[in-house]
Amino acid sequence: MSAPGTVRVEPAAVRAPDALRVEGMVKSFGGVRALRGVDLAVRPGEVHALLGQNGCGKSTLVKILTGVHAPDEGRAEFFGEPLALPVSDPAGSGIAVVHQDIGLADSMTVLENLGATGGYGTRLLAPVQTSRQRARFGRLMDRIGFAVPLDALVSELAPAERAMVGILRAMDRLSLDEASAGRHVFILDEPTAALGREDSVRLLELMRTVARTGAAVVFISHRLNEVMAACDRLTVLRDGATVLTAEVASVDRHAIIAAMLGRELEEFFPSPPDDDAREVRLRLEGVRGEVLRDLTLTVRSREIVGVTGLAGMGQDELPQMLAGAHRVLAGAVEVDGAPVVFRDPADAIRSGIAVVPGNRLRDGCWVAASAQENVTLPVIRSLSGRLGIRGGAERRTARAALERSGLNPLEPERPMSSFSGGNQQKVVFAKWLQLRPGVLVLHEPTQGVDAGAAKELLEQVVQHATEGAAVLIVSGDHEQLVEVCHRVLVIGDGTVLADIPRAALTEQALLAASSLPMP
Amino acid sequence: MTLKSDTPTPSGAPDRRAGTRLSAEGLIPSGRSLFGSGGPQRFALLGILAIILVLCLVFIPEFRSWRLIASMINSQSIILLLALVATIVLRTGGFDLSISQTMVGSAALTIVLVKSGVPLAAAVPLAVLLGAAVGALNGFLVVKIGVDSFVTTLGSYSALAGFAYLVTDSSIVAGVPDELVNAVRSEVLGIPLVTWYAWILALLLWFVYQRTPLGRYMLFVGGNPDAARLAGIRVQAVRFGAYLASGILSSLVGLIFLGYFGAVDPGTGGQYMLQPLAAAFLGTTAIVIGRFNSLGTVVALYLLIVGITGLQVLGAQTWVTNVFYGLALMIAVAASKLAGRKKALR
Numbered sequence: 001m002s003a004p005g006t007v008r009v010e011p012a013a014v015r016a017p018d019a020l021r022v023e024g025m026v027k028s029f030g031g032v033r034a035l036r037g038v039d040l041a042v043r044p045g046e047v048h049a050l051l052g053q054n055g056c057g058k059s060t061l062v063k064i065l066t067g068v069h070a071p072d073e074g075r076a077e078f079f080g081e082p083l084a085l086p087v088s089d090p091a092g093s094g095i096a097v098v099h100q101d102i103g104l105a106d107s108m109t110v111l112e113n114l115g116a117t118g119g120y121g122t123r124l125l126a127p128v129q130t131s132r133q134r135a136r137f138g139r140l141m142d143r144i145g146f147a148v149p150l151d152a153l154v155s156e157l158a159p160a161e162r163a164m165v166g167i168l169r170a171m172d173r174l175s176l177d178e179a180s181a182g183r184h185v186f187i188l189d190e191p192t193a194a195l196g197r198e199d200s201v202r203l204l205e206l207m208r209t210v211a212r213t214g215a216a217v218v219f220i221s222h223r224l225n226e227v228m229a230a231c232d233r234l235t236v237l238r239d240g241a242t243v244l245t246a247e248v249a250s251v252d253r254h255a256i257i258a259a260m261l262g263r264e265l266e267e268f269f270p271s272p273p274d275d276d277a278r279e280v281r282l283r284l285e286g287v288r289g290e291v292l293r294d295l296t297l298t299v300r301s302r303e304i305v306g307v308t309g310l311a312g313m314g315q316d317e318l319p320q321m322l323a324g325a326h327r328v329l330a331g332a333v334e335v336d337g338a339p340v341v342f343r344d345p346a347d348a349i350r351s352g353i354a355v356v357p358g359n360r361l362r363d364g365c366w367v368a369a370s371a372q373e374n375v376t377l378p379v380i381r382s383l384s385g386r387l388g389i390r391g392g393a394e395r396r397t398a399r400a401a402l403e404r405s406g407l408n409p410l411e412p413e414r415p416m417s418s419f420s421g422g423n424q425q426k427v428v429f430a431k432w433l434q435l436r437p438g439v440l441v442l443h444e445p446t447q448g449v450d451a452g453a454a455k456e457l458l459e460q461v462v463q464h465a466t467e468g469a470a471v472l473i474v475s476g477d478h479e480q481l482v483e484v485c486h487r488v489l490v491i492g493d494g495t496v497l498a499d500i501p502r503a504a505l506t507e508q509a510l511l512a513a514s515s516l517p518m519p
Numbered sequence: 520m521t522l523k524s525d526t527p528t529p530s531g532a533p534d535r536r537a538g539t540r541l542s543a544e545g546l547i548p549s550g551r552s553l554f555g556s557g558g559p560q561r562f563a564l565l566g567i568l569a570i571i572l573v574l575c576l577v578f579i580p581e582f583r584s585w586r587l588i589a590s591m592i593n594s595q596s597i598i599l600l601l602a603l604v605a606t607i608v609l610r611t612g613g614f615d616l617s618i619s620q621t622m623v624g625s626a627a628l629t630i631v632l633v634k635s636g637v638p639l640a641a642a643v644p645l646a647v648l649l650g651a652a653v654g655a656l657n658g659f660l661v662v663k664i665g666v667d668s669f670v671t672t673l674g675s676y677s678a679l680a681g682f683a684y685l686v687t688d689s690s691i692v693a694g695v696p697d698e699l700v701n702a703v704r705s706e707v708l709g710i711p712l713v714t715w716y717a718w719i720l721a722l723l724l725w726f727v728y729q730r731t732p733l734g735r736y737m738l739f740v741g742g743n744p745d746a747a748r749l750a751g752i753r754v755q756a757v758r759f760g761a762y763l764a765s766g767i768l769s770s771l772v773g774l775i776f777l778g779y780f781g782a783v784d785p786g787t788g789g790q791y792m793l794q795p796l797a798a799a800f801l802g803t804t805a806i807v808i809g810r811f812n813s814l815g816t817v818v819a820l821y822l823l824i825v826g827i828t829g830l831q832v833l834g835a836q837t838w839v840t841n842v843f844y845g846l847a848l849m850i851a852v853a854a855s856k857l858a859g860r861k862k863a864l865r
Contacts (some may be wrong), residue, residue, distance in 0.1 A: 366743035388730030
C-alpha cells in the first residue's frame, strides 16, 4: 500500500447529502443483464474510484447517468434531491463525463475548442465574442487553480493539459454559475490510460483540485496505483453489481483485485534468469532514430527486459523501429547474431521479431474484421492452397491461437468491434504469438485492459519467455514492469540512463532513475 | 466464467478516423468473410430483387417476355463489368472514377487505329497499354505522392474525356471489325458473350476477394492500412496493383464496349460514371455485408435494372435512370453507415 508521495490525499469533506447516490440500478439489454443492482454513493468534495473489469457495468452505469440509456429499475439522487430517470437533460443535470478520448480539434486553439462546444455566442452568424469567452474561462480556471494557455494550439499541449481542457469544457457545459457552485459531479472515464507517468500525476492533482471546489469526482481507471494515490473512497463493480465500497485507506490492493475478479489472485514472478550463458537473441548497438540518440541493449533467451522512461524520451520509438515501421537512422540491430535490415515490417517478421503495438486500434487490428481474420492475417498465405484459402485450416489456426490467448467468449467469427478492450488485446496477442517469435516486443501491452485480462496476458508473456524467447516490454506502467521483468532499462535523452537488475527493482527505483538530471 | 455480456468499451467502437474520409473503410459496418456466416440480411437485397421481379411479372404484362428480360440484362452488362472493376480499388480503400473514361478512351483509340489501317491484333495491345498507363499514373499519384484518390482519378477522368475527343476528332466513329463484334455479341446458350464476360469476371473476383490471401490483403489495406503494414503486407504494392488492374480491366471493357455498340461516341463516358459506383456501393449491403464484393454488386445492379425497367415500361421518362441511380447511391451509403452505427452502440 505504498502510494507515491506526489499526490496528497485529503480527507473527505464534512458529511452532507451525497453528491450522487445510486440505488438498486438494474438494466438489461435483450436477455443480458448488464446491471443487476448497482449501489453507488459519492460524497461532495471527494474523488471516488469506480473499478471493475471490462464488462462489469461501469460504462452502462455512466451511460444511464448521462441519459444515453434508461434504467429498468433503480433510483438516483443528486445532492439530496431525486434525479429524474431517465436523465433527459444531461447538461442540466449537473453530471458531466470527460471521456478518455477527449475529442479536441488539434489544429485549433484551446479557446476555439472550448467555444466550439461551450457556444461561440447566441447566434450562428453573430461575431464570436472572444473577449467574453476569455474572461469566462479565465474565471473558471482561477476557481480551480489550474491554468492552460487559451491561445495555444491543442496539438502543442501536454496530455494532462488536454485533459484539463476536457474538464474545463465539461464545467462550462454545466453552466457553472455562482449559485450552483460546486454542485457538480464529474465522471472521468479512464483519463490517464493514455498518459505517461508525470502527466498522470498532474491529472490526479487536477482531479483533487476540482474536488476541492466541493464537486464530486468519479474516477474510472484500471490503474490501482493511481486509485490508491489520489482517491478517497472506491466502489468495485462485478458482473453488474456493487461488490465493494470502502475507504481507500482501509483496503489493500489485493482485496480490491480479489473483489474485481471474484477470486484470489496468486502472485507470479518470472523465474530469475539463471545464468549469463544463455545466448543473446536481440542486440541493439548504437541505434539512433528520431528521438533515440544512442541505444545499446541486449536481451537474452528467456529474459524479460523492461524499457521505460519519462514521456518523449525516445522509448516509444523503439517498438516502432523493431517493427520495421520507423527507420533506424544509425547503428545495428541483430537477431540471433544475424544483422537485420528493416525496409518494411515484413523484414522484422521474417527476422523473427514480433511487435505487439501500443495503439491497438490503429496498429494492432482492424475492428470491422472478425477476430479470426485479424489473427490469421500474417499467416494467411501458409493457410492457402491451389483453391485459395483453406477455410478449415484457417478456422483451426485461429481457434487454437485464440484459445491459447484466452479469448472469452471464444467466438472467432465475431467482429473485433464487438469485443472489449481486453479481448481485443488477446486477439492481437494471438496474432503475434502464433508466429512463435524469437524476439517478442510489447508496447504498453495492457493499456486499456482490465486487471484480470492483464494478468492473463502477462502470464502468456512469461510463458513465452520460458520457452526461450527474448522479451522486451516498453511501458510506462512501472507497477507492471516491477512485477514481470528481470531487469528494466530506463531511457532518458535518447539513451540508456540506468539498467536496474531484479534485486533492485522497485517502482521507487524506476521513478528515481527516470528523473535523473539530463547529462 | 459466468455468462457475462461482453460490453464493448469506447475503445471497441469502430475506427473513428474512417468516417472522416470519403472512402471505402468509412462504410464498413462489420464483416463476415465467407458464405457460411452472417445473418439472413445478407440475402435481403436478393429477396427485394425477387419481390420486385415477381411484382413486375404479375402487374406489368409487357414484362412477361423473355426478350425484354434478356435485353434488360444484356444491355446493362457493360455497366456490370465496370461496376465489378470499380470494386477493385474501392476494396483497397480508394476511388477510381476514371474507369468509364478509360473504357471510352481505349475504345476510341482502338477504332481510330483500326480505321487508319492498323490491324486489330496490334490495336488491342495498344488500347490495353493505354489502360495500364492510366492505372499506373493513378497509382503513382495516389500511392507514391499521396494525392487523394478522388481528386487524382477525377483528373484522369477529365483528361481521358478530352483524349477521346482528340483521337476521334470529336465525332462518332463507326466501322468496328466483325471479329470484335462477334466476340462480344455472339450468343452461347442464348445469351450474348458480353453477359458471359460480366458473369465470369464476377466469379473471378469472387474467388480473388473471398478465397485468396490477396483478397484478404486488399480488405485490410482498405480497412486499416497501418495494421496491414505491420502485419507484413506490402500495402503500397497492393494499392498500386489495384489501380493498375483497374486501368487494364477498364480498357478491356473498352474493347467489349466497342464490339457491343459497333461505334464510339467520344462523349459517352459521362453516362457510365455514376451507375457502376452506385451498384458497387449498393453491393456492400448484400452477400458479404459491409464489404465490396462481386456477387453483391451483381445482385445490386440487377435490382437497379429491374426497378428502372419496370418504371420505364410503366411510362417513366429516361431521366428516371439518373434519379434512380443517384438515389440508390445515397441510400446504399446511408444504409451501410446506419448499420455501422448500430454496431457501435450498446
